[in-house]
Amino acid sequence: MSLTPSELHGIKLEVNRLNRSYKGVPVLRDINFSIKPGEIFVLMGPSGSGKSVLLRHLVGLERPDSGDIRIDDQSIQNPKIRDRYRLTMVFQSSALLNSLTVAQNVGLYLKEHRIKPPEEIDAIVRQGLELVGLRNIEDRFPSELSGGMKKRVAIARALVMEPHMILYDEPTSELDPLMATLVSDEIIKLNRRTGVTTIVVTHERELAFRLAHRIGIIRGGELLCTGNLEEIYNDSTPFVKQFLIAGRNPQNSPTDITLQEHD
Numbered sequence: 001m002s003l004t005p006s007e008l009h010g011i012k013l014e015v016n017r018l019n020r021s022y023k024g025v026p027v028l029r030d031i032n033f034s035i036k037p038g039e040i041f042v043l044m045g046p047s048g049s050g051k052s053v054l055l056r057h058l059v060g061l062e063r064p065d066s067g068d069i070r071i072d073d074q075s076i077q078n079p080k081i082r083d084r085y086r087l088t089m090v091f092q093s094s095a096l097l098n099s100l101t102v103a104q105n106v107g108l109y110l111k112e113h114r115i116k117p118p119e120e121i122d123a124i125v126r127q128g129l130e131l132v133g134l135r136n137i138e139d140r141f142p143s144e145l146s147g148g149m150k151k152r153v154a155i156a157r158a159l160v161m162e163p164h165m166i167l168y169d170e171p172t173s174e175l176d177p178l179m180a181t182l183v184s185d186e187i188i189k190l191n192r193r194t195g196v197t198t199i200v201v202t203h204e205r206e207l208a209f210r211l212a213h214r215i216g217i218i219r220g221g222e223l224l225c226t227g228n229l230e231e232i233y234n235d236s237t238p239f240v241k242q243f244l245i246a247g248r249n250p251q252n253s254p255t256d257i258t259l260q261e262h263d
């Protein structure tokens with residue numbers, strides 16, 4: 001694929017004291033963390049803990065009640081900053097446009113923002129789809145795809161945008177184990193090739209440990225801890241301990257699994 005690493009860099013992300021309530025019910029509570037350029041940060045936590053809401057704030061789709069999100073030291077409240085950086089999200093629901101074909105969905109952003117010459121878009125779309133294991137489905141509509149195929153189309157759509165930061169919300173749910181491995185390999189390859197800052201939300205512990213440079217665990221809108229594997233295993237918060245044990249594959253002990261080395 002024609003990604004040009006020299007033109008790309010991952011952004012630094014800082015989240016400062018982020019709060020958000022819906023109808024008076026707090027959903028994000030004083031969230032603080034930061035991610036280095038090019039890092040893969042994995043966010044884990046139970047259903048309803050605020051993972052998707054947090055991601056929507058990080059790409060500027062929703063505004064917090066208080067607190068700030070900064071990209072390379074500049075607030076994303078400033079619309080110029082949002083325009084300068086390409087921040088993209090692979091939604092939990094895939095969020096494809098049903099009236100458009102697969103090719104139109106994947107190429108839409110490139111076409112509308114005139115990022116690539118129109119004559120190159122077809123080839124880029126095809127390459128993006130091949131990267132996630134899909135061929136000859138360009139002319140199909142989303143209603144003609146399985147859940148897993150939709151997910152992969154949504155990932156291809158994000159990949160071709162050559163983003164500065166990419167957020168994946170449960171990227172391997174609905175995928176069979178083989179395809180889940182292929183997609184997670186692709187997440188790592190894209191991160192290494194382009195240095196794109198990457199956030200992955202997942203329930204799947206094995207996937208989290210395979211992908212992450214660092215992990216954060218959230219519960220009830222509160223980020224309980226962040227750190228590398230050793231740091232989160234040494235965290236003394238009872239819930240963090242329970243959460244890590246509950247999702248454990250008995251065949252692996254924590255020491256069998258290593259997080260990615262940072263270059």
Ligand SMILES: Nc1ncnc2c1ncn2[C@@H]1O[C@H](COP(=O)(O)OP(=O)(O)OP(=O)(O)O)[C@@H](O)[C@H]1O
Nearest residue numbers: 022023027045046047048049050051052053054092
């Ligand atoms: N638009 C909204 N209006 C009101 N409440 C919302 C809205 N979006 C999310 N919530 C609430 O915020 C909380 C966190 O939701 P969120 O979707 O972030 O959970 P999650 O951690 O992504 O869960 P899951 O793992 O099931 O996807 C939930 O209690 C949810 O009901």
Ligand SMILES: [Mg+2]
Nearest residue numbers: 051052092169
């Ligand atoms: Mg969610």
